[in-house]
Amino acid sequence: MSKRKNAILVVDDDKSITTSVSALLELEGYEVDIAESGKEAIEKSNGKFFDLALVDVRLPDMLGTELLNAMKETTPKMAKIILTGYPSMQNAITAVNEGADAFILKPVNGDKLLGVIKDRLQKREAAATYSEHRVAEFIEARVEELHRQNRETNTAR
Amino acid sequence: MKLLTRTIVTFFLGTICLVGIVHTVSHTIILNSYIRLENEEESGTVQQISSAMDNQYSALNAKLTDWASWDDTYKFVQNNNSAYIESNLTPASLNTFGVSYLLFYNSTGGLVYGIGVDLGNSSKMPVPQSVLSVISATPQVLNFPKINSNFTGLAVVPEGPIILASQPILTSEGKGPVEGTLVFARWFDSQYLQQFSATTRIPLSEELYSNWQESNPVSTYISIPPSTYIHPVNADSIAGYYMLNDIHGLPALVLGTIQPRSVYQQGLTTLNYVDLSVGVVCVVFSIAMLLLAEGFVLSRLRKLVTDVVSITSHDDLSAKVTVSGNDEIATLSGSINGMLGELEKKTAQLTKAERFSAIGELATMVAHDLRNPLQGISNAAFYLKRTKGPSASAKEIEMLALIEDDVIYSDKIVNDLLDYSRNIRLELTETNPRLLLKETLSTIKVPENVHLQDETDDSPTLKLDVDKIRRTFTNIINNAIDAMPDGGPLLIRARKSGQMIDFVFTDGGAGMDKEVQEKIFTPLYTTKAKGMGFGLSISKRIVEAHGGHISVESAVGKGTTFTISLPLNIDSRAGENY
Numbered sequence: 219m220s221k222r223k224n225a226i227l228v229v230d231d232d233k234s235i236t237t238s239v240s241a242l243l244e245l246e247g248y249e250v251d252i253a254e255s256g257k258e259a260i261e262k263s264n265g266k267f268f269d270l271a272l273v274d275v276r277l278p279d280m281l282g283t284e285l286l287n288a289m290k291e292t293t294p295k296m297a298k299i300i301l302t303g304y305p306s307m308q309n310a311i312t313a314v315n316e317g318a319d320a321f322i323l324k325p326v327n328g329d330k331l332l333g334v335i336k337d338r339l340q341k342r343e344a345a346a347t348y349s350e351h352r353v354a355e356f357i358e359a360r361v362e363e364l365h366r367q368n369r370e371t372n373t374a375r
Numbered sequence: 376m377k378l379l380t381r382t383i384v385t386f387f388l389g390t391i392c393l394v395g396i397v398h399t400v401s402h403t404i405i406l407n408s409y410i411r412l413e414n415e416e417e418s419g420t421v422q423q424i425s426s427a428m429d430n431q432y433s434a435l436n437a438k439l440t441d442w443a444s445w446d447d448t449y450k451f452v453q454n455n456n457s458a459y460i461e462s463n464l465t466p467a468s469l470n471t472f473g474v475s476y477l478l479f480y481n482s483t484g485g486l487v488y489g490i491g492v493d494l495g496n497s498s499k500m501p502v503p504q505s506v507l508s509v510i511s512a513t514p515q516v517l518n519f520p521k522i523n524s525n526f527t528g529l530a531v532v533p534e535g536p537i538i539l540a541s542q543p544i545l546t547s548e549g550k551g552p553v554e555g556t557l558v559f560a561r562w563f564d565s566q567y568l569q570q571f572s573a574t575t576r577i578p579l580s581e582e583l584y585s586n587w588q589e590s591n592p593v594s595t596y597i598s599i600p601p602s603t604y605i606h607p608v609n610a611d612s613i614a615g616y617y618m619l620n621d622i623h624g625l626p627a628l629v630l631g632t633i634q635p636r637s638v639y640q641q642g643l644t645t646l647n648y649v650d651l652s653v654g655v656v657c658v659v660f661s662i663a664m665l666l667l668a669e670g671f672v673l674s675r676l677r678k679l680v681t682d683v684v685s686i687t688s689h690d691d692l693s694a695k696v697t698v699s700g701n702d703e704i705a706t707l708s709g710s711i712n713g714m715l716g717e718l719e720k721k722t723a724q725l726t727k728a729e730r731f732s733a734i735g736e737l738a739t740m741v742a743h744d745l746r747n748p749l750q751g752i753s754n755a756a757f758y759l760k761r762t763k764g765p766s767a768s769a770k771e772i773e774m775l776a777l778i779e780d781d782v783i784y785s786d787k788i789v790n791d792l793l794d795y796s797r798n799i800r801l802e803l804t805e806t807n808p809r810l811l812l813k814e815t816l817s818t819i820k821v822p823e824n825v826h827l828q829d830e831t832d833d834s835p836t837l838k839l840d841v842d843k844i845r846r847t848f849t850n851i852i853n854n855a856i857d858a859m860p861d862g863g864p865l866l867i868r869a870r871k872s873g874q875m876i877d878f879v880f881t882d883g884g885a886g887m888d889k890e891v892q893e894k895i896f897t898p899l900y901t902t903k904a905k906g907m908g909f910g911l912s913i914s915k916r917i918v919e920a921h922g923g924h925i926s927v928e929s930a931v932g933k934g935t936t937f938t939i940s941l942p943l944n945i946d947s948r949a950g951e952n953y
Contacts, residue, residue: 234747235747324749327782328758329757
């Protein structure tokens with residue numbers, strides 16, 4: 219089965235960030251979409267599934283952490299990484315509480331940024347595979363059970 | 376009330392009290408002495424009256440003896456011959472004699488002959504019945520226990536007081552048998568009193584006791600021997616009284632004399648001098664005390680107040696108040712100066728803190744905003760490195776690496792700036808010098824040509840913010856390494872000095888001149904092309920936040936020694952306002 223390209227949503231109102239980050243990500247073979255505000259990010263994530271979102275803490279219409287909170291319900295399977303130039307303990311705690319998978323301080327070197335993204339995607343994929351495997355096992359076991367019950371019923375007759 | 380006013384009022388009231396007390400005491404003591412003296416003097420006068428009265432009686436008795444012990448009288452009482460009367464008992468002779476009545480009684484008490492004379496005009500005068508009654512009613516006048524006895528006394532009859540003197544009538548040789556009694560009587564009238572006063576040279580007045588008693592309520596005094604009574608009439612005169620008893624032994628007549636109170640007046644004069652001198656002394660003393668208080672205390676306090684007010688109004692905490700002498704005011708002035716110094720220090724700290732806070736806000740904004748473009752540059756360089764890859768020329772690769780390095784360096788400046796502008800909050804943990812240095816060195820790459828010599832010990836135990844002090848140490852060690860591009864020694868020692876521990880970093884580097892040494896702790900000052908600019912100033916702030924201090928000694932060409940002194944016991948409040 220040919221592997222689907224991972225889709226990444228970059229949420230930042232700074233053009234130099236969105237342009238340069240998306241160039242790097244595309245270079246790595248990711249499918250990249252850009253949202254320049256929290257509202258745009260919510261709309262785009264509702265319309266399409268993204269494997270990962272790279273979110274700036276300061277957005278023109280809301281805080282990155284608020285955006286995380288808003289997307290928690292709608293896109294639970296999406297990995298979320300906060301990228302910020304304003305590190306503070308409170309920001310980090312809020313980010314983790316709102317379901318961020320990583321917290322990266324600007325400026326980050328390209329290797330490291332790509333490394334963290336790759337790592338997060340792999341972990342997510344592993345988890346997904348694991349749960350798919352568990353579902354398959356469960357279904358198989360259940361089918362087997364039903365078969366057994368069916369046979370036993372027939373025999374009893 | 377101002378202190379000076381209060382002092383003056385206090386001194387004034389004190390002086391008045393003092394004068395009052397001295398006045399009262401001296402009056403009580405001194406005036407009493409004078410009054411006693413006056414009484415003694417007046418008593419003497421009264422005593423003189425008493426003696427004079429006795430003399431009067433004696434003189435009368437002597438005259439009486441001349442008449443009573445005389446053969447002619449002896450015969451006259453026996454036969455009442457008219458020749459005796461004619462030759463002796465004329466009013467003129469009686470007048471010369473100074474006797475009002477001459478009464479001849481026989482041995483049985485019958486009146487043989489009686490003659491009276493008005494001593495004023497020498498005319499004959501009948502003997503009043505009242506006088507005769509008193510004589511006959513008084514046995515001791517006519518009856519004598521012995522032939523040489525006599526009697527003198529005072530009787531009061533309705534006409535007035537009268538002196539009585541009697542003797543038995545004897546022969547000229549003074550022998551008996553007693554043929555009768557001769558009685559002399561003399562009115563105690565104003566004329567008599569005048570004579571008496573002239574004799575005694577004492578101005579006298581007379582008054583019947585009964586009358587006198589009415590006007591002198593304290594008359595009981597006089598009934599007690601020595602029958603004298605003295606009392607001041609007013610401030611100028613004093614009265615002395617002498618009481619004469621009548622023939623029955625009852626108080627009858629009072630002789631009084633009014634004397635000027637010269638002794639008492641002398642006493643008053645003395646007291647006035649005492650009051651005056653005490654007053655003058657008090658006034659002089661008060662003025663002297665006021666001048667002393669003014670000179671030693673008040674003027675200096677005012678000066679102090681002026682100084683303090685001036686300092687307050689000029690808002691110049693570096694000014695000091697004048698300290699003179701070494702008394703309490705000097706101590707106070709010194710304390711005020713100390714307080715001013717402390718205030719100046721704290722104000723400077725506060726100003727510094729406020730300035731840092733303002734710089735900090737701006738720096739934080741700028742620094743954060745710089746991070747986004749840095750991220751863009753970093754990404755762009757990374758992209759080019761990836762896409763150009765092996766096809767890039769060596770120069771292009773070098774340029775890309777340069778961009779990446781400068782992004783890293785810019786990021787470091789941003790971080791330093793943020794660090795520097797941030798308030799320092801200490802998180803104290805326990806460590807020791809050796810451990811602290813070991814942890815510091817673990818993150819530093821010391822070039823091989825630098826010979827690092829660690830002479831620290833694992834005691835004493837220190838309590839400090841390990842991360843921040845490590846940054847400080849790192850900074851200084853890195854500076855030392857940078858100062859020795861061709862290698863050299865780096866000696867690190869720790870030594871206890873009182874309540875402080877000194878970390879001494881000595882390198883054998885290029886050293887610095889005085890000018891550089893003065894500026895190295897200033898933010899953004901650097902001697903390096905790519906200096907940190909903030910490193911030493913942050914280090915200084917960290918050390919000072921611990922309550923310590925950092926100093927440098929250096930000579931060009933000989934190397935540099937940094938000394939970081941940290942207190943062994945850090946105040947838990949350390950770090951506030953930094």
